[in-house]
Amino acid sequence: DVKVTQSSRYLVKRTGEKVFLECVQDMDHENMFWYRQDPGLGLRLIYFSYDVKMKEKGDIPEGYSVSREKKERFSLILESASTNQTSMYLCASSLLPAPITGLVNPYNEQFFGPGTRLTVL
């Protein structure tokens, strides 16, 4: 079974602190994702990575950065935490690399971690 783990279930930080959220997957997946989940807004993509050291912005990257130095680990960084970053953060991974242009989009399921509930005071 695919396992995606996140370093903390609950985290409390102070405004201005630098925060690291860690995600590890054990199935040699190519792609990893960070989402934040807020009531009434669903899940929104912050950043994703399709290879080691490769990353792309999602829909709401402002205030966040990411790091992927090893294939199995994807970190979300809040350089200076703010109260509006209080949220649930979900990590996910998927297996397949980017499809070759022109081919049918293959099914590429995302597997999710258990989430980190971050509170910024």
Added chain:
Amino acid sequence: AQTVTQSQPEMSVQEAETVTLSCTYDTSESDYYLFWYKQPPSRQMILVIRQEAYKQQNATENRFSVNFQKAAKSFSLKISDSQLGDAAMYFCALDYYGGATNKLIFGTGTLLAVQP
């Protein structure tokens, strides 16, 4: 741009009854997948069912089935014989190929309560 809309923030069903959760979406892609995810209080996202856009036949998984209306861009989830363990937040999601890899766009969720 891709969008997913769930217009029912909360739903309630009696145990053993049937409930339908609604979802509409918009995409200019011709090749995509649609999913329903379940998120129980444990917060673990669980894939319930998926539908390939090129398939006309509606997907089914045991007590879960979908009504996929491609022209109307509608994708509803029917849960038959509802059980207490079905109580959860349900998210509709659109999977499309967006540049480097597949991406998911989620709806805002429907919180389902199951009454004994």
